[in-house]
Amino acid sequence: MFAKAVKYINSSIVKKQTMGVAGLLLCGFIVMHFLGNLLIFVSPRAFNIYAHTLTSNPLIYLAEAGLLAIFLVHVGVGVKLTIENNNARPEKYYMKQPTGRGSNFSSSTMPYTGLIILVFIVFHILGLKFGTYYETSYDGVKMRDLYKLVMEYFSQPGAVFAYVAAMISLGIHLRHGFWSAFQSLGFNHPKYNNLIVAISKAFAFFMAVGFSSLPIFCFYKGGI
Numbered sequence: 194m195f196a197k198a199v200k201y202i203n204s205s206i207v208k209k210q211t212m213g214v215a216g217l218l219l220c221g222f223i224v225m226h227f228l229g230n231l232l233i234f235v236s237p238r239a240f241n242i243y244a245h246t247l248t249s250n251p252l253i254y255l256a257e258a259g260l261l262a263i264f265l266v267h268v269g270v271g272v273k274l275t276i277e278n279n280n281a282r283p284e285k286y287y288m289k290q291p292t293g294r295g296s297n298f299s300s301s302t303m304p305y306t307g308l309i310i311l312v313f314i315v316f317h318i319l320g321l322k323f324g325t326y327y328e329t330s331y332d333g334v335k336m337r338d339l340y341k342l343v344m345e346y347f348s349q350p351g352a353v354f355a356y357v358a359a360m361i362s363l364g365i366h367l368r369h370g371f372w373s374a375f376q377s378l379g380f381n382h383p384k385y386n387n388l389i390v391a392i393s394k395a396f397a398f399f400m401a402v403g404f405s406s407l408p409i410f411c412f413y414k415g416g417i
Contacts, residue, residue, distance in 0.1 A: 205277065206377075208270050213374035215267035220371060220396075222260060223363075227403055234410065237340035238331055245336035268311065275304050299369035306366040313359035320346055347411035356408040364401025371396055 229247070232240040247253060299306075324346065327338035347353055372393035375381075380389065 205274065208274055209373075209377040212267055212270040212274065213377035215263050215270070216370050216374045218263050219267060220367070220374075223400060227400065230404075230407055233340065233343065233407060237329075237338075240340045240343075241329060241336055241338060242331060244339045245334070248337075268307070271304075271307060297369070299365050300373070302365060303369060306362040309359060309362040310366060313355070313362075316355075317359075320352070344411050344415045347408040348415045350412070353408040353412050357405045360401045360404040363404070364397040367397035367400060368394060 229243055232243050321339075321342065324342050327341045328335060329338035329341070330336065347356070372390050375389050
């Protein structure tokens, strides 16, 4: 009984489902993060108060721990599946043939775009979360001037280019990952497959373009 349970848990289907659930939860975080970042278009006050409200909440540590756990599960299972798939096909074919399973550029580059996103997150956190601490105050409340740090950070063309490149990689990753997650969870039917694919493409496009607009705005805003 125990052996069967372990075998079931280690099956590729369960791993794909686990990675899919974790991926969808991360998609939810991406949307929320993007909506919060949109306040940078509004004003320094709106952006800084939002950031302060978020980071001053004691539950932020619990949320960050949960997010980290979800991220590690997604990455860990993804790496394991990639290794297992490569081991199952030790011979490299001279020419890849279409399989009819939706194989495309986005799906075939998932490990690479995932790695780019991972590296980006590390540098993104180091540069902004643990970047220079500027202080400001609104209505007598002292808080971090994150707006100033973001504007300063994206005043560098290299930072803007790296961010946009990472967001393009994110879009490519989401293009296949979002659809694949639903497929792994059993949402695979001719009646709504095309709809899920369309939503996946739209989601990937808007997230890539939306996030990319932020550093570009900061770069030109800072130069005015």
